[in-house]
Amino acid sequence: LASEYDNIVIYCARGGMRSGSVCNLFASLGMSIYKLEGGYKAYRNYVLEYLDNIMNVKNFIVVHGLTGVGKTDLLNILDEKNVDNIDLEGIAKNSGSTFGFITHDKKPPTQKKFESKIFEKIFFSNSDYIFIESESKRVGHVLTPNNIYDAIVRDGYHILLECSLENRVKRLCRDYVYNKDENNLEVLKDCINKFRKRLGHNKVDEYINLLEEGKYEELVEKYLVEYYDSLYMHSVDKYKYNEVINFDNVDVAVEEVIKFHKSAMEGAIKC
Numbered sequence: 001l002a003s004e005y006d007n008i009v010i011y012c013a014r015g016g017m018r019s020g021s022v023c024n025l026f027a028s029l030g031m032s033i034y035k036l037e038g039g040y041k042a043y044r045n046y047v048l049e050y051l052d053n054i055m056n057v058k059n060f061i062v063v064h065g066l067t068g069v070g071k072t073d074l075l076n077i078l079d080e081k082n083v084d085n086i087d088l089e090g091i092a093k094n095s096g097s098t099f100g101f102i103t104h105d106k107k108p109p110t111q112k113k114f115e116s117k118i119f120e121k122i123f124f125s126n127s128d129y130i131f132i133e134s135e136s137k138r139v140g141h142v143l144t145p146n147n148i149y150d151a152i153v154r155d156g157y158h159i160l161l162e163c164s165l166e167n168r169v170k171r172l173c174r175d176y177v178y179n180k181d182e183n184n185l186e187v188l189k190d191c192i193n194k195f196r197k198r199l200g201h202n203k204v205d206e207y208i209n210l211l212e213e214g215k216y217e218e219l220v221e222k223y224l225v226e227y228y229d230s231l232y233m234h235s236v237d238k239y240k241y242n243e244v245i246n247f248d249n250v251d252v253a254v255e256e257v258i259k260f261h262k263s264a265m266e267g268a269i270k271c
Helices: 018-030 041-054 071-080 088-094 110-125 146-153 166-178 184-193 201-213 216-237 250-265
Strands: 059-064 129-133 157-162 243-246
Touching: 041 110, 041 146, 059 071, 059 146, 059 250, 071 088, 071 250, 088 110, 088 129, 088 243, 110 201, 129 243, 129 250, 157 250, 166 184, 184 201, 201 216
Parallel strands: 059 129, 059 157, 157 243
Antiparallel strands: none
16 A cells, blocks of 8 residues: 555544554555544535535636537646646536436445535636536436535626537437447337337337337437427527527537636626
8 A cells, every 4th residue: 555655544533543543554564554534524514515515615617508519628638737626517427317327337335425626626726717517416326415516607707618419319320220239229229119108109219210220320319309499499598698609519518618617717807
């Protein structure tokens, strides 16, 4: 452990004798060890208090757009460029829909783990302006903390991403079909079958036939045009946007987003 990590922190539930005994043992072996005072309970209380108050200081730049427009792609690119962002779907291991679990291979976190990851992203951020994707309060199996969610829907800056239907379809096929193994087609079929009450047997049978025939892009386009876009357009239309950015040319769009971020930090843009 000492050779693998620069700092080792030992904790138990409340920072009592259990963690103290382990620290004493490691210290007797010449290892430099830290003990978390108050244990996990103290850490947990600190996280909750921090999340309750930090948005008095920090600001979100909220990225909106219809599914497949590239919101997560944008956050990943910003991450590569060391621009502060929080990918709630990535942390939750769920893209927030009936199909949301497909794009994530790992087990979803507990509510406490989810909140701790959000805490870490904000605590270690370099800027007071953090990009975050517009989400419903529930993301997969977890809930966005109240104060964080309020800051997303009520405060901050709002950017709308747009792109062609063709590029949206290609992006969704990439994430849900082409980057997965053959077994994923059965998973997709199970998900589509869940819409029978909502869309009717004829429409669902049509979608499944397209899936089985390998007409993935036609299936996705029909699903977006005939159902999904109209269902979620209200969540896009209810905001007034500081900036509308076309994401068909990703490089140009990213430059515009980073320029917006710089202007926000300089106080040149008002909420």
